[in-house]
Amino acid sequence: MNFLSYLISGISLGSVYALIALGYTMVYGIAKMLNFAHGDVIMIGGFVVFTAISSSLTSPAVAIICGIVVCTLLGVVIEKIAYKPLRNATPLAVLITAIGVSYLLQNVALLVFGSASKNFPNIFKWCPDWHVTEGLTVSGVTIITIAVTMVIMIGLTLFIHFTKPGTAMQAVSEDRGAAQLMGVNVNTTISLTFAIGSALAAVASVLLCSAYPLLNPYTGAMPGIKAFVAAVFGGIGSIPGAMIGGILLGVIENLSKAYISSQLSDAIVFAVLIIILSLKPTGILGKKISEKV
Amino acid sequence: MKKGFMKKFAAVSMAVMMTVAMAGCGGGENGGDSSTEFVIGGIGPTTGATATYGEAVKNGAELAVKEINEAGGINGYQVRFEWQDDEHDAEKSVNAYNTLKDKGMQMLMGTATSTPCTAVVAKTAEDNMFQLTPSGSAVESIKGDHAFRVCFSDPNQGIASADYLAEKFAGKTVAAIYNSSDVYSSGIYEKFSAQAQEKGVKIVTAQAFTKDSAQDFTVQLQKVKESGADVVFLPIYYQEAALILTQADKMGLDVTWFGCDGLDGVIQQLGSDASLAEGVMLLTPFVADAEDEKTQTFTAAYKAAYNDLVPTQFAADAYDAMYVIKAAAEKAGITPDMSVSDICEAMKTAMTEIEVEGVTGTMTWSADGEPTKAPNAMVIKDGTYTAVA
Numbered sequence: 001m002n003f004l005s006y007l008i009s010g011i012s013l014g015s016v017y018a019l020i021a022l023g024y025t026m027v028y029g030i031a032k033m034l035n036f037a038h039g040d041v042i043m044i045g046g047f048v049v050f051t052a053i054s055s056s057l058t059s060p061a062v063a064i065i066c067g068i069v070v071c072t073l074l075g076v077v078i079e080k081i082a083y084k085p086l087r088n089a090t091p092l093a094v095l096i097t098a099i100g101v102s103y104l105l106q107n108v109a110l111l112v113f114g115s116a117s118k119n120f121p122n123i124f125k126w127c128p129d130w131h132v133t134e135g136l137t138v139s140g141v142t143i144i145t146i147a148v149t150m151v152i153m154i155g156l157t158l159f160i161h162f163t164k165p166g167t168a169m170q171a172v173s174e175d176r177g178a179a180q181l182m183g184v185n186v187n188t189t190i191s192l193t194f195a196i197g198s199a200l201a202a203v204a205s206v207l208l209c210s211a212y213p214l215l216n217p218y219t220g221a222m223p224g225i226k227a228f229v230a231a232v233f234g235g236i237g238s239i240p241g242a243m244i245g246g247i248l249l250g251v252i253e254n255l256s257k258a259y260i261s262s263q264l265s266d267a268i269v270f271a272v273l274i275i276i277l278s279l280k281p282t283g284i285l286g287k288k289i290s291e292k293v
Numbered sequence: 294m295k296k297g298f299m300k301k302f303a304a305v306s307m308a309v310m311m312t313v314a315m316a317g318c319g320g321g322e323n324g325g326d327s328s329t330e331f332v333i334g335g336i337g338p339t340t341g342a343t344a345t346y347g348e349a350v351k352n353g354a355e356l357a358v359k360e361i362n363e364a365g366g367i368n369g370y371q372v373r374f375e376w377q378d379d380e381h382d383a384e385k386s387v388n389a390y391n392t393l394k395d396k397g398m399q400m401l402m403g404t405a406t407s408t409p410c411t412a413v414v415a416k417t418a419e420d421n422m423f424q425l426t427p428s429g430s431a432v433e434s435i436k437g438d439h440a441f442r443v444c445f446s447d448p449n450q451g452i453a454s455a456d457y458l459a460e461k462f463a464g465k466t467v468a469a470i471y472n473s474s475d476v477y478s479s480g481i482y483e484k485f486s487a488q489a490q491e492k493g494v495k496i497v498t499a500q501a502f503t504k505d506s507a508q509d510f511t512v513q514l515q516k517v518k519e520s521g522a523d524v525v526f527l528p529i530y531y532q533e534a535a536l537i538l539t540q541a542d543k544m545g546l547d548v549t550w551f552g553c554d555g556l557d558g559v560i561q562q563l564g565s566d567a568s569l570a571e572g573v574m575l576l577t578p579f580v581a582d583a584e585d586e587k588t589q590t591f592t593a594a595y596k597a598a599y600n601d602l603v604p605t606q607f608a609a610d611a612y613d614a615m616y617v618i619k620a621a622a623e624k625a626g627i628t629p630d631m632s633v634s635d636i637c638e639a640m641k642t643a644m645t646e647i648e649v650e651g652v653t654g655t656m657t658w659s660a661d662g663e664p665t666k667a668p669n670a671m672v673i674k675d676g677t678y679t680a681v682a
Contacts, residue, residue, distance in 0.1 A: 002519065009511035107340065115344030117532045119564030129543070139543060212508040213539065214532055214562075218342050222505055257512040263473045263501040 005136050006258045007251060012142035014250020016208050019149045020227030021234070021242035023200040026156065029237035030173045030193040033091065036098040037078060039224015040105035041198050045071040045205035046215050047113050050120055060123040067202040075198025076191055083194075084187065102221070109217035117216040120209035145207045152200060153243050160239075165192055173237075233273055235286025244284055330371045331629050333358070333618065334393035335611075336413065337405025338381035346607045350405040350427055351376050352599050353611030360594075361615060367622045370629050379404060383412035390416050399633055400425070400640070402614050405607065407431035407447075407476055414440050423637040425618060427610035431476050435662040439637050441644050442662060443610045443617060443653065445578065447477055450553045451484030451528065453576055453668050458524065458551065459492035461670075466497045468522035468548075470513050470537065472529050473501035481528035481553055497522050502533070510537050514544055524549045531558040538569045554578065557606045560676060567676055576668040578653040579609040580678035591652045606653070613651035620647045 020042060027035045045067045052063035082101050086094050127140030160166040168189045171179035180186050208223060209215050226249060234245025249269060256268040276284065335354050337347030358374040366372055375396050377389035386409030393401070401417055401424045404410040410429030417424040418437040426434055426442045430450075435442050445453075458467060467489065472478035482499070489496055498520040500513035514537065517525055525548045527534055534556050541548075554577040560567050581592045581603045591612060595604040604612075618640075624647050625639035644658045654666035670681040 002515065005515055006512060009509065009515070012511075013509045110340060110344065115340075115342075115348065117535075117562060119535065119562055119566070121565060137543065212536060214508070214536055216532075223508070253506065254509070254512050257506075258516070261501075262513055262516075263503060266503065266505050 002258075004132075006254050008132075008136065008138055008142075010251035010254035011247055012139065012145070012211065012250070013254060014230075014247035015142060015145040015149055016204070016211055016223065016246075017227045017230045017249050018243045018246025019145060019152070019200070019204045019207060020223055021230040021246045022149070022152055022156065022239065023197045023204065024228050024231040025234070025236055025239060025242040026200070027193055027197045028231065029239075030169045031083075031190050032173075032176075033083065033094045034098060034228070035194075035197065036095070036224070036228075037101040037105055038197065038201055039220035039222075039227070040102045040109075041071055041074060041078075041201040041220070042205040042208060042224065043109060043215075043217060043220030044074060044105060045202035046120065046209045046219060047109060047118075049202075049206055050118055050209070050215055053121060053123065063123075064202070064206055067205060068199050071198040071202035071205075072195045075194040075201070078198075079191055079194040084190075087187075102224075106217045106221070113217065115216065117214050120213040120215045122210045122213060123206070124210050139211075141207065141211045145211065148203065148207060149243060149246075152203070153239055156196075156239050165189065169193060229269070229273060232283055233276065235283030238283070238285040241283055241285030248284075329629065330373050331367055331622070332373045332375060332397045332399050333615075334390075334396070334398035334401045334403065335374060335376045336379050336386055336389045336393070336401070336403035336409070337376075338409075339376075339378040341380040341382075343381040343406055345605075346428065347378065347381070347405050349605045349607035350403070350611040352595070352602070353427070353604065353608035354402055354615050356595055356598050356608075357612045357615030359598075361619055367619050368626065368628060374402075379409050381406050381409060383409045385409075386413050387416055394420070398422075399629065399636055400618060402427065402611070402618060404429060405611075407434050410434040411436070421634040421637045423633075423640040425614050427614040428607050431480060438660060438662070439641055440662050441617075441641075441658055441664075443614045443651075443656070443664060444606075445554070445666075445668065446663060447480030448484040449663070450576065450668070451481040451486075452488045454481070454526065454528070454551070454553060455485050455488035455492055455494055457576060457670060458489070458526070459494050462494075462524055462549075465523035466495050466521065467524045467526055468497055468517045468520055469499045469526040470510070470517070470529070471499070471501055471527075472504065472507065472533065474503040474505070475529075477555065478529050482526075485526065485528065507533050508536065510540050511544070513537075514541050514546055517548070518544065518546050522548060524551055527552040527556065530555040531562050534559050534573075535562040538563065538573070539566060542566075542569050549574065551575070554606050557581075560673060561603065570673045571675075573673045574681065575671050575673075575678075577606060577671060578666060578668060579606045580669075580671055581605070581609075582677045583680070587650070588652050609652045613649070613653050613656075616651060617644075617647075617649050617656070620649050 023038050048070045049063045049067040052058050052066045078101055082097050124141050124144050127144055129140050130138040168184045171184050172186055172189045176186055230245040230249040231242050234241030252272055253265050253269050257265040337350045338344050339347040358372050362371050375393055377392055379386035379389045386404050390413050404413050405428050407429045410426050411433045414436050424440040428444045430444050430447045432446055471482040498516055500516050550573040552575045556575045557577050560570050563570055592604055621640050621643040625643035627636050627639050645660050648657050656664045656666045658664055671678040672681050
């Protein structure tokens, strides 16, 4: 009974990680770079949606679309300005640039929106909580998050396997040089990857902020890192892996909080990560090359 | 990966800042004419994760300085207030202190947060510069006889909370949720649990969280629920408290919430869910909605000056800090042409002799720098803070 409720709260937390991890794994799988700014794009998305809703000119649906549009543009612009000039640089240089972009976004948000935390309205109030039994409740936001994550996961997998741009992505992922020789436009493909990844960030921002209604310029940073861990957990580059990794991370985190120590939960999560990576260096689903996007 | 990078980045920026600071030494072009005005420095985080506190301190201090100058200054001399950002980082704070010295600072009102304050207080001790922190609440933040503070120290809040619970909630069981990665929160909790034991308050469960896992509290709340506690002690800041109240409401947890000054701000944070804060109790020296005339005047002036922003306890502490400096300076009869060290000697004697009636209460100081003032128990009722009779 108690175990079940810990498990459910772990799945709720994990579903948010999973959703963010999809964006990480997508960009890594194709562009072969760790976009550390992903968490901060989520934060920007959160602020855009928050501003649109609190201006009360738009309905939540329109606000979410605003968020998706702004994040997509932001993702493409970041890629063009910060990452494209480094296309042939060492991976370390790109990584440092991504960290730089992350701080830039945080500080710009700090200037524009201020440091005080905003209270993000729960826009999924219409979805009723699911009372499994007495004292055991799954919140509406969790159900929506899991549903959205599943839909996105399936959609992305189909997109990558059955559309032309998706096949181009697979080609770029496998061998960038060869893909270019075969007439695939690498730059466009990578831009498209960033556009999709950032649009996912906007969706994630809405669900993250609805579940944990605290929005400030640092909101995206920690979930971003945890989601990155989740992506590595599941096998970075693997789309179903991101989902499994996210959920597992949330469950392990909450169970270790409940049964071992509420202070050590992060240490335990990372210890499990080390164990899994030493047994399976590519992560849980990292082996299946065919799943790589 | 990110943290390691941060350190390197900090090292490089330190080097740059030091070069700039040292270049400033020779010129002294910022020094001004030190014999015609007092130069009081202020340090706090106006960027970074704790920027809210630094901004509030800066605003509160600037408002007080403006009022003091309009009323004729201190001992007939105008006051110049110089501010530096420290991003809540000890090294940057020491740099900020050096920069302020170059600008001719004679007294320091700062720093706003505990960890940097602990680093800077060692520097002010070396220079024998008078230091008054508005809100550095860690014990070590005012080490030395030259440093004083306006706020309560963390242990004092913990002890006062345990005493209050022992008296008003005798026989009830208590649970605690605190942030083990934060000196403020864990500092209060440690003293609280020690004092609770002494006073016979039964703590049935103590749940911790860290700043890296400060979003999901369902497990901690579930544990509290299982423990059957009547009262939950929350020595934490209002951001996390807002999340805890929201999640507890979803779980149907029915307890009395009790916190310290960090909870001030929880009503605004909850926004449209402000009703969740009903019945939350807190021990705090300042709430913006208090009925007394002094608080109301301050709140109105602050709102007028800063775009309708509601002053927090940090703003009130800083506002009081400036008036405390004024009172002590007048008692000591210091003038701007005295040396920093002479000012400090005169000020630290005067501090123990004055009594200041500020917006955070009526305060006196002991030689170790701790203020004596009464904590007020407040309860949130109909969306405002009401004093508990």
